[in-house]
Amino acid sequence: MSGTIYILTNEAMPGYVKIGMTTNQVERRMTDLDTTSVPLPFECFYAAKVENMQEAEKLLHDAFADHRVRARREFFRISPERVASALKLSRGEDVTPKEDIFEDRDDERALNVARERRGRFNFRVVDIPAGAILTHVKDENVTCEVLDDRRVRFENEEMSLSKAALMAVNKMGYTWKAVSGPMYWEYEGRTLDEIRLALEDGG
Numbered sequence: 589m590s591g592t593i594y595i596l597t598n599e600a601m602p603g604y605v606k607i608g609m610t611t612n613q614v615e616r617r618m619t620d621l622d623t624t625s626v627p628l629p630f631e632c633f634y635a636a637k638v639e640n641m642q643e644a645e646k647l648l649h650d651a652f653a654d655h656r657v658r659a660r661r662e663f664f665r666i667s668p669e670r671v672a673s674a675l676k677l678s679r680g681e682d683v684t685p686k687e688d689i690f691e692d693r694d695d696e697r698a699l700n701v702a703r704e705r706r707g708r709f710n711f712r713v714v715d716i717p718a719g720a721i722l723t724h725v726k727d728e729n730v731t732c733e734v735l736d737d738r739r740v741r742f743e744n745e746e747m748s749l750s751k752a753a754l755m756a757v758n759k760m761g762y763t764w765k766a767v768s769g770p771m772y773w774e775y776e777g778r779t780l781d782e783i784r785l786a787l788e789d790g791g
Contacts, residue, residue: 589611589642590638590641591609591610591641592610592611592612592614592637592638592641592683593609593635593641593644593648593675593678593680594606594610594617594632594634594635595607595632595633595634595635595671595672596608596618596630596632597633598626598628598629601663602706603781603785603788604663604664604665605633605663605664605666605667605668605671606621606662606663606664607645607649607662607671608645608662609642609644610641611641614683615685615689618685618689619689619691622689622691622695627698628698628699628702629688629689629690629695629699630689631688631699632684633669633672633684634668634671634672635682636676636678636681636682637680637681637683638680639680644675644678648671648674648675649662651674652664652666665785666782667779667781667782667785668771669725669771669779672725686761686762687762687763688763696765699766703767703768704750704766706768708738709749709769709770709780710738711736713787714783714784714787716734716780717734718735718736719734720734720775721734722734722774723774723775724772724774725771726756726757726760726772727760732749740752742756743755749773749780750767750769753768753769753771756772
């Protein structure tokens with residue numbers, strides 16, 4: 589059966605992704621998941637419409653089984669970009685929502701505050717030197733340069749990592765108001781979020 593495979597993140601659960609499937613629109617699924625038991629709305633990192641969603645989901649779950657949190661849950665402790673790269677092998681149609689999905693302004697405010705907080709990143713802590721070049725996960729031709737512990741140069745301007753990531757995705761057509769920068773920039777083949785996660789896990 590054809591359907592959509594989605595990769596969701598949640599700022600209330602940093603380091604975790606939800607890999608699932610739906611025959612409905614991803615936006616509808618995200619709304620269904622936004623219950624009172626979840627402090628913040630889910631965000632769609634990537635979604636693709638595929639010909640056989642059951643097979644695609646099973647392959648992803650099997651591929652990342654060693655990162656699965658619980659056997660009967662669809663949550664994995666892994667970088668969303670790694671899962672997205674695997675899903676892209678299916679050659680499915682990219683149906684990632686271009687807009688954030690909120691029920692109201694309070695949800696939007698809470699999510700953007702959490703994104704900005706999570707987006708703070710110290711390059712020195714993870715041994716990324718000034719002068720290092722970072723690549724955007726959605727377009728390898730989009731880069732920025734690390735300037736110091738917290739700032740980067742993007743399009744000849746000095747700014748925060750998250751501001752650079754947001755400017756980049758906005759130019760790609762996404763209308764998001766804020767993003768967590770470490771999820772959208774890579775260094776030496778790994779997202780900054782993945783590097784930070786490995787450090788937190790002691791690896």
